[in-house]
Amino acid sequence: MANPTCQLLAVTVVLGAVQLITSYSFKNCIEDPRAKGKNFTCINRGESNISAIVDDLPLSAFSIVIAINPISHIPNRAFENFLNLEHLKLDHNHISTIDEFAFRNLMKLRSLNLSCNYILELKPSLFEDLRNLTFLSLTNNRLKMLQVNIFSTVPQLDTLLLRQNFLTNFSQIAQSVSPLRYLKTLDLCFNNLTSLNNSNNLLNQSLNILYLCRNNLISLGCEHSFFRYVHLLDLSNNFRLPTKAFQGVDLSHLRYIRLSSTAVKIVDFLNTTNINVDCVDFSATGLKNESLIKDLCRALKAKVQRMTKLRLCHNGITNLTTKALYDCPKITHAVDLSHNRLKNTKCLSFLTKHNNIQNFSAEHNHFISLPSCRRKNRTDMVTFNNLENLSYRYNRILSVSCYAFSNTPNLKWLQLNINTIAFLNRKALRGLKKLETLRLDNNLLTDLFNDTFEDQINLEILNLRNNQISVIFNNTFLNLRKLTTLDLGGNKISHFEPLGLEGLHSLSKLYLDGNNLKQIDSSLYHAFQNKLRALDLQRNQIRFLNETDISPFVNLSKLSDLKLDGQRPYGLTLLPRNFFRGLRSLRSLYLTDNHISHIAPDAFDDLAGLHFLTLINCCVGVAQLQPGVFKNLKNLTKLIAENMGIQNFSKEVFGNLTQLHTLQLNRNVMQSIDVDALENLPNLHYLDIRNTPLTCTCQNTKLQNWTLHNPKVQVVYLYSQPCQNERKHKFYNFDTRICYIDLGEYLFITTAVIIALFTVSPILYVKLYWKLKYSYYVFRAWFSEQWRRLREEEEKCKYDAFISYNSSDEQWVMEQLLPNLEGSGSSFKLCLHHRDFELGRDIVDNIVSAVYSSRKTVCVVSQNFLRSEWCSLEIQLASYRLFDEHRDVLLLVFLEPVSERKISTYHRMRKVMLKKTYLQWPGSDCADPTQAQDLFWNQLRRAIRTGGQLETDEDERCINLVTEPSDTETLDETYYLLP
Missing domain, CATH: 3.80.10.10 (Ribonuclease Inhibitor)
Known part of the structure; x- marks a missing residue:
């Protein structure tokens, strides 16, 4: 434990x-x-x-x-x-x-x-x-229910949204919210409420907004004064809520009520309640024809003489004559007829009696054209001098005739966007001299002329986005001297005529994205009188194939926002040197999706005031950013370099971005990041390196330590960053211990020790010579005694000899060797593999154990022995003890003559034969085989018993001693031990 x-x-x-x-x-x-x-x-x-x-x-x-x-x-x-x-x-x-x-x-x-x-x-x-x-x-x-006191501990709650649940008991809800004295908004839409009965507790003065839409209300069932503090009440889409549900209920304090898609009869509702008619939204109340609208007008007029607004949306109205709203009280502010089926405005003739309105909206109808409303063409024309906002969005208008708005001369906001206008008469907008905002976007306009906007001298915003315009003719915008925003994006503009942008002296925002411009014509921009602040050139066809020193932005020294993203179809390809010359005030630059193959080292030199730069997916393959490319961007605070193919993050490239706060390097290909470069960014607080193939190697040890312990820089999702070489492991905790083995440190320690020894040794020699010499001899004597004891212990082995032989020689071993060494009065204990090896144990383990638990290893060498792999292993182990451990343990016995060429492959065996005496079994060719064999066994017993080297005297050598044999001769220089 x-x-x-x-x-x-x-x-x-x-x-x-x-x-x-x-x-x-x-x-x-x-x-x-x-x-x-x-x-x-x-x-x-x-x-x-x-x-x-x-x-x-x-x-x-x-x-x-x-x-x-x-x-x-x-x-x-x-x-x-x-x-x-x-x-x-x-x-x-x-x-x-x-x-x-x-x-x-x-x-x-x-x-x-x-x-x-x-x-x-x-x-x-x-x-x-x-x-x-x-x-x-x-x-x-x-939620199906609420605890009674669930909100009692949140007394400051002013907005409670409970819509889209399964609540059924309004009384329970009322009781749970009753402690909320500051509750202003309660949203209960999309539940299963059927009634508001037993809700006397919901009487807080603070509750002003109550949403009860899309429930199953069939009655209100509330007290007379229940809504006395409510200002906005939404009861829409309670399909079974009848008119009689409001009987006896005080609605006089409401400022807005929605009753769309209910069973309420709106005229009866007006006649039976004390509702302020000005607050009723008549949208989706079934007023689908002129007869019903007239009934509504008479009911309204019975209550008031004037009303501020009339909302008749979502009623399916298809036509309105001049008499349709004649009986209504005078409307002073707004009429909304959106989401109906009207096909013609008839120059707003149905509003003849209500010519003082300020806002008119007829969005989401079926208009197909806007006719001329010139007074001299029509005697019944009514002028709406107070009308300022007019909206015909989301219709099907194909054409706008001349003088279409001459009866609304004081318009300030005109919305004709999201139609299908293909023809805009040159004089369609004639007379609109006070117009400030004009929306013509998302139509099918192809041409603009020099008199199209002739009268719009006060126009400030002109939106022509997503049309089919291909050319901007001379003087098209000549009179738009107050225009600040011009949106021409999403067209097919391929070029501007020389005076195409003339007159735009106040323009600060120009959007030309999504067109077919192939070049940036600097001669056009002199018309802006150096006031342009934002220029959008995204998704055009601008491309550079060669270096150029000409900058198209020399006249735009006040430009602060420039977008050049996604040039089609190949991107900018090349970013020329001095391309941004003159943009001294530029603060934001967008260059994403451009497949740039080369960025000149001085491309950004003039952008000293740049604060934001995005280069997402801007380059082809691996980005080769030149050293010093960002050298002048010392005010840059945010750099997005995502998916650029950056391979190396170096101080030479990024080191000068001293004000950089946010750096996004995700989806690049760098396997390491130079920590010195990061530390050279003193104001860095946000670093995104997601999806970069950082390797978990010693090369990134410093980076790991920096990301973990830097208190200033947030590394986005650091703990999810995988190792590139081992995806299962994380970068933040890969093992760095091996990286701290400092070779220099070890060399220093070794050198210091050697120097210390050389310094101390002479002193010790002089001062302690006799004491050291005496100690040496004492230690030597002690060591010799210990070594002698150790050798004696080692000699006490389990076996006297391990017999290594081939199975084909087993008969000789069993009939000759075993009886002569273990029998006949001999006391030797032999280890034989078939008898003494441990059953079930690995053969190699048995061999090693046999060699090391025996005093000697006797190798019975024959032709078959030399071909056996196991015999080879056994002699190798025994010779290892002989030469490497200096133990005299190996005896060689040759049963038959063997060629030296065959023995040469067993280099250790040959080495034994050169240094040690070996025995050969005397064959039948000897003069006296019996006597020779007796001598053979005596000598073998003596060699096993003494543990020493086999030594013979000169007179004991074989009579037929032969000199060193040649390669072709057999080994017959054997030593027959004779008496």
């Missing part, structure tokens, strides 16, 4: 490491770089444990967004340490249960969003500590 003290120390170390690791990089969240330590988003992380998401966030967090995660449970005290938290969003998760004390200690929380989850119930004390909560959203959950 581990030592508890050690365990505690390990835990302490781990916790300390975690504290360091989580200093400024977060496992599942991203900090808003604009609000350090304040706002965090934890979106789509695939994490089901709420603690794993928030545990490493700083306790100073002001706002936390946790959305689109598989979280199903919020445990107790999940956020208790975030004492400064004011905004918490937990929407679009899978939350089904929330523990009773989940939000404990969130005293400063002001808004809580729990929408789009699967919450079934709210525990009684869930909101107990949320005394400062003002906004609570429980939209789109599965």
Whole structure:
């Protein structure tokens, strides 16, 4: 069992490491770089444990967004340490249960969003500590009921959203919200309420907005004064709600009421209630023909003589004559006929009596043209001098005739966008001299002429986006001297005539994106008188194939925003030197999706004031950024270099970005990042290196340490960054211990020790010579004694000899060797493999054990022995003990003559034969075989017993001693031991 003290120390170390690791990089969240330590988003992380998401966030967090995660449970005290938290969003998760004390200690929380989850119930004390909560959203959950006092602990709540649940009991809801004295907005739409009865408790003066749309209300069932404090009441889409439901109910305090898609008869409703007619929205109330509209007008006039607005949307109205609204009270402000089926405005003739209105909207109808409204052509023409806002959006208008708006001379806002206008008469806008905003976008216009906007001398915003315009003719905008915004994006403009932009002296924003421009004509921009601030040239066909020193922006010294993204179809290809010359005030530059193969080293030299630069996917393959390419961008605060193919992040390229705050390097190909380059960015706070193939090698040891312990820089999702070489491992904790073996350190220590020895040795020799000499001899004597004892112990082996032989020679071993060494009075104990090897044990283990547990190894050498792999292993082991351990353990016995060529492959055996005496079994060719064999056994016994080298005297040698044999001769220089 581990030592508890050690365990505690390990835990302490781990916790300390975690504290360091989580200093400024977060496992599942991203900090808003604009609000350090304040706002965090934890979106789509695939994490089901709420603690794993928030545990490493700083306790100073002001706002936390946790959305689109598989979280199903919020445990107790999940956020208790975030004492400064004011905004918490937990929407679009899978939350089904929330523990009773989940939000404990969130005293400063002001808004809580729990929408789009699967919450079934709210525990009684869930909101107990949320005394400062003002906004609570429980939209789109599965609540069926509310606890009576569930909101009693949130007295400051002013907005409560309970729409899209399964609530059925309004009385219970009213009782639960009754303690909320500051509640202003209550949203109960999309529930299953059938009545508002027993709701006397819902009488707070603060409640002004009540949404009850899309329920199953069949009656109100409330007291007379129930709505006396409500200003906005939405009862729409309660399909069975009848008119009689309002009998006896005071509606006089309402300022707006929606009754669309109900069973309420609107005329009866007006006649039987004390409603202020000006607050009623008559949209989708079944007023589909002129007869019903006239009835409505008479009912309205019976109540008032004037009204500010009339809303008749979603009624299916197809036609209105001049008498349709004649009986209505005089309308002074606005008429809205959107979402009907009108096909003609008839120059607003149906509003003859209401010519003082200021706003008219007829969006989402079926108009196909706007006719001429010139007075001299029509005697019944009415002029609307007070009309300022006119909208015909989302219709089917194909053409606009001349003088189409001559009866509305004081228009300031005209919306004709999202139609199919292909023909705009040159004089269609004649007379609109006070017009300030004109929307003609999303139509089919092909041509603009020099008199199209002749009268729009006060126009400030002109939107012509997404038409079919291909050429801008001379003087088209000549009179638009006050125009500040011109949007020509999404057309087919291929060129401007020389005076195409003449007259635009106040223009500050020009959008030319999505056209067919092939070049940037600097001669056009002199018309702006150096006031242009934003220029959008995205998705054109601008391309450079050769270097050029001409800058198209020399006349735009005040330009602050330039977009050149996504030039079609090949991108800019080349970014010339001095391309941005003259843009001294540029603050934002967009160059994404351009497939640039070369960026000149001085391309950005004139952009000293640049603060934002995005280069996402701007280059082809691996980006070869030249050293010093960003050298003048000392004011740059945000650089997005995503998917550029950057291979090396170096100080030479990025080192001058001293004001850089945000750096996005994700989806590049660099395998390492130079820490020195990062440390040269003193103001860096946000670094994104996701999806870069960083390797977990010693090359990145410094980078790992920097990302973990730098207290200033947030590395986005650092703990999800995998190792490129091992995807299962993470970059932040790969093992770096091997990287700290410092060869220089070891060399220093070794050198220091040697020098110390050379320094100390002479001193010791002089001072301690006789003492050291005496100690040496004492140690030598002691060591010799110990060595002698050790050798004696080693000699006490289990076997006297291990017999190594081939199975084909087994007969000789059993009939000759065994009887002569173990029998006949001999006391030897032999180890034979078939008899003494341990059953079930590996053969190699048995051989090693036999060799090392025997005093001698006797190799019975024959032709078959030399061909055996096991015999070869046995002689190798024995010769190892002979030569490497200096133990005299090997005896060679040759049963037959063997050629030296065959022995030469066994170099250790030949080495033994050269240094040691060996025995050969005397064959039948000897003069006296019996006597020779007796001598052979005596000599072998003596060799095994003594443990020494076989030595013979001169007179004991074989009579037929032969000299060194040749390669072709056999070994017959054997030694027959004779008496």
